[in-house]
Amino acid sequence: MSIFDKVKEMFGGHDEKLKNIPEQAKDTAGQTQDSAGGMMDNLREKAEDAANQGIDKASTAASDATGGKYDEHIARGTDMAKDAADKIDGKEG
Numbered sequence: 001m002s003i004f005d006k007v008k009e010m011f012g013g014h015d016e017k018l019k020n021i022p023e024q025a026k027d028t029a030g031q032t033q034d035s036a037g038g039m040m041d042n043l044r045e046k047a048e049d050a051a052n053q054g055i056d057k058a059s060t061a062a063s064d065a066t067g068g069k070y071d072e073h074i075a076r077g078t079d080m081a082k083d084a085a086d087k088i089d090g091k092e093g
Contacts, residue, residue: 044089051085 060079063071 048088
C-alpha cells in the first residue's frame, strides 16, 4: 500500500463532497454575477435620471437667461442631450 492509498483511506467518504465543490462554486459565482449586474443596472438608471434632471435645469436656466428668445434652439439641444442620456442604461426609452 502506497502513501497515497493510506491518505485516500484516511479521507474516505469525502471524495463525494469534493466532487460537488466545482458546482457549488459555479452556483455562487452565478449568484454574485446576477447581484452585481442588478446593482449596475440600478446605477445606470440613477445616472440617467440625474443626467435628465441636469439637462432640464440647464434648459430652464438658458431659457430664463435669454428671455425665451432662443427657446427653439434650446429645445433642440435639450432633445439631443436627452437622447444621449437615454443611452446611459443601454435601454431604449
